[in-house]
Amino acid sequence: MAIPSNWPVDNMAKTSQAFGTWPSPINAELITKAAPSLNFIQSQGDKLFWVEGRPWDAGRSVIMCRDSAGTIRDLLPPPFSHHSKVHEYGGMAYAANQTHLYFVNAADQCIYQLDLNAGNKPKAITSPGLRFADLVIDTAHQQLIAVGEQHHDDREPENFIAAINIATGAVSTLKSGADFYAYPRISPDNQQLCWIEWQHPNMPWDSTQLWCAQLTVDGLSDLALIAGGDNNQAIFQPSWSPDNQLHYVSDKNNWWNIYTANGEPVLSKDAEFATPLWQFGMSTYDFIDANTIGCLWTDQGLWHSGFIDIATGQLSNTESQYSSLAAACCHQGRLYMVAGAAPLANQIVGIERYGANSKLTSVYAPSTLDLDSADIAQPEPLFFPSGNGEQVHAFFYPPTNAQYQGADNELPPVIALCHGGPTGATDSGLNLKIQYWTNRGFAIVDINYRGSTGFGRKYRKALTNAWGIKDVEDTQYAISYLANQQKIDPERCLIRGGSAGGYTVLSALTFTDTFKAGASLYGIGDLETLATDTHKFESRYLDSLIGPYPGRRDIYLERSPIHHAEGLNCPVIFLQGLEDKVVPPNQAEVMVKLLEDKGIKVEYVTFPDEGHGFRKANNIIRAMESELAFYRDVFDLDAFNQKAQA
Numbered sequence: 001m002a003i004p005s006n007w008p009v010d011n012m013a014k015t016s017q018a019f020g021t022w023p024s025p026i027n028a029e030l031i032t033k034a035a036p037s038l039n040f041i042q043s044q045g046d047k048l049f050w051v052e053g054r055p056w057d058a059g060r061s062v063i064m065c066r067d068s069a070g071t072i073r074d075l076l077p078p079p080f081s082h083h084s085k086v087h088e089y090g091g092m093a094y095a096a097n098q099t100h101l102y103f104v105n106a107a108d109q110c111i112y113q114l115d116l117n118a119g120n121k122p123k124a125i126t127s128p129g130l131r132f133a134d135l136v137i138d139t140a141h142q143q144l145i146a147v148g149e150q151h152h153d154d155r156e157p158e159n160f161i162a163a164i165n166i167a168t169g170a171v172s173t174l175k176s177g178a179d180f181y182a183y184p185r186i187s188p189d190n191q192q193l194c195w196i197e198w199q200h201p202n203m204p205w206d207s208t209q210l211w212c213a214q215l216t217v218d219g220l221s222d223l224a225l226i227a228g229g230d231n232n233q234a235i236f237q238p239s240w241s242p243d244n245q246l247h248y249v250s251d252k253n254n255w256w257n258i259y260t261a262n263g264e265p266v267l268s269k270d271a272e273f274a275t276p277l278w279q280f281g282m283s284t285y286d287f288i289d290a291n292t293i294g295c296l297w298t299d300q301g302l303w304h305s306g307f308i309d310i311a312t313g314q315l316s317n318t319e320s321q322y323s324s325l326a327a328a329c330c331h332q333g334r335l336y337m338v339a340g341a342a343p344l345a346n347q348i349v350g351i352e353r354y355g356a357n358s359k360l361t362s363v364y365a366p367s368t369l370d371l372d373s374a375d376i377a378q379p380e381p382l383f384f385p386s387g388n389g390e391q392v393h394a395f396f397y398p399p400t401n402a403q404y405q406g407a408d409n410e411l412p413p414v415i416a417l418c419h420g421g422p423t424g425a426t427d428s429g430l431n432l433k434i435q436y437w438t439n440r441g442f443a444i445v446d447i448n449y450r451g452s453t454g455f456g457r458k459y460r461k462a463l464t465n466a467w468g469i470k471d472v473e474d475t476q477y478a479i480s481y482l483a484n485q486q487k488i489d490p491e492r493c494l495i496r497g498g499s500a501g502g503y504t505v506l507s508a509l510t511f512t513d514t515f516k517a518g519a520s521l522y523g524i525g526d527l528e529t530l531a532t533d534t535h536k537f538e539s540r541y542l543d544s545l546i547g548p549y550p551g552r553r554d555i556y557l558e559r560s561p562i563h564h565a566e567g568l569n570c571p572v573i574f575l576q577g578l579e580d581k582v583v584p585p586n587q588a589e590v591m592v593k594l595l596e597d598k599g600i601k602v603e604y605v606t607f608p609d610e611g612h613g614f615r616k617a618n619n620i621i622r623a624m625e626s627e628l629a630f631y632r633d634v635f636d637l638d639a640f641n642q643k644a645q646a
Helices: 028-033 432-438 457-463 470-484 500-511 527-533 553-558 586-598 617-634 637-645
Strands: 037-044 047-054 060-066 072-074 094-096 100-104 111-115 130-138 143-150 158-165 171-175 180-186 192-198 209-216 219-227 235-240 246-253 255-260 285-289 292-299 302-309 314-318 324-331 334-341 344-351 360-364 380-385 391-397 414-418 443-448 493-498 517-521 572-577 602-607
Touching (some): 028 432, 028 617, 037 094, 060 360, 130 180, 143 171, 143 180, 158 180, 192 235, 209 235, 219 246, 292 324, 302 324, 380 470, 414 470, 432 617, 443 470, 500 517, 527 586, 572 617, 586 602, 602 617, 617 637
Parallel strands (some): 414 493, 493 517, 517 572, 572 602
Antiparallel strands (some): 037 047, 047 060, 060 072, 158 171, 192 209, 235 246, 246 255, 292 302, 324 334, 334 344, 391 443
């Protein structure tokens, strides 16, 4: 990262100024433009494909292509955008061969066909009404296979494995009956189809089944259950090797490891070769050849890449500067992935070969960051004791600015971050939304509270019947731990989180006195409403996190901040998309009204054109700037700075 000529060099004295008031080059606009999201890498022939999310372009997701000559181009002309609404969270929704691209368009959810060589406009091959995701091309039968979703006015949506005739757009059902499906994948010889499925009340990280069937012109035959019959393992990413051998990831021995179809581990390691299946098409491994797997795994909160010799089970670790990795794909003998680290924005990199002579090369780096490395806070991994002495993981980011330091005898305010899910995880990759705060003089603690992914099934299941208790407890202990080390000001503690993280925020603010203010981004205040008014994918999620509804309605009421407004006595800012189908706006609106009635400072910022999460640049900017102004007002930071300077 280059140092602008008008900035002070490292050996120059920094200006003392109150924490939280530092001028910063990392503004909200930079967040939307400098580092677009990258995901869903695919390989086909001599071409490599991926999806790039562009907040500055009305939130469009563009499919991109790199050919054998290294030429990179956009494939989707405006206003087309890759996005599926299946499960509301969508995910990978495109497939390609040497001549054509097929993708789901955000606006109408139709599947479109694009001629890769003619350069003409995409044309729809399905009609509006159905939703699709996880597309694959069935070359032998001239059809697409995908996960389909049919919505109804009077009952929950139906999910199924669909076959879409490429010539006519006709849709037929290959498999139905389960509540959910994912990963339909065709064997290299075009003879077999595998998939995973699961039933309510399970989530895909609780219990899934792996199935396989013969794929014929008439549909599926000879269905066979491969794994998951015990209903006590979460199966992730079934994949075929080049010689038609089926593999998958399972956590049946606590850790998500890679297995063969006969149930034998390719290797056994106390690390996670999977992530929670919140979106379709997530990938942590692929085949270099019939004997070698290129893979990604997380260990102690850090991601690694390497290669497995299938015959011996030996794993070679590729050393690199990257600690945040995703979207594994093997292409022409190389392992490609989205890679990042605290000083490095996400880019697409490839590992040329494995072993002692591995060479890692960046093939696409869209970031336009021009920041002093001294402005980037480095994550400090830590484990701290929480309830019952259980060890909890987090990353701590100290206030960091090339030009400024805190006032004498001042400790920084801290923001505790609560990731979503709650079955999610945070990692150490560059997150400009974190650097936005640290560069202004806030400390950040990003917590992988119990229930997070990346530390084994036991850790992930720790929130069973305990959501709103253990996660909240972990935020308290994180603050106590840092306060005891004199890294933060315990009197100026903030907490922020979105979705499920927003529930942890509101619970912590209502049931504890650790935090002085908070931000809930499309967060949950009423568990009962969530159980009865959310989308199908998560409609039974609370059965495991809280208890069966309505049988344990008492617990839902007990743990819902909305029913304990007497305990919520500090300022809160709510940021909410009005098109949110996951956590509807009424969740925020009721909480806002309760605080207004109590005369407590509250701010409600709405976004009419956003759903669950903010995709458009103007909305992201408004959200970030509103939250900053709210915190500065809550702590009267400008007056604090004037006093410190006096």
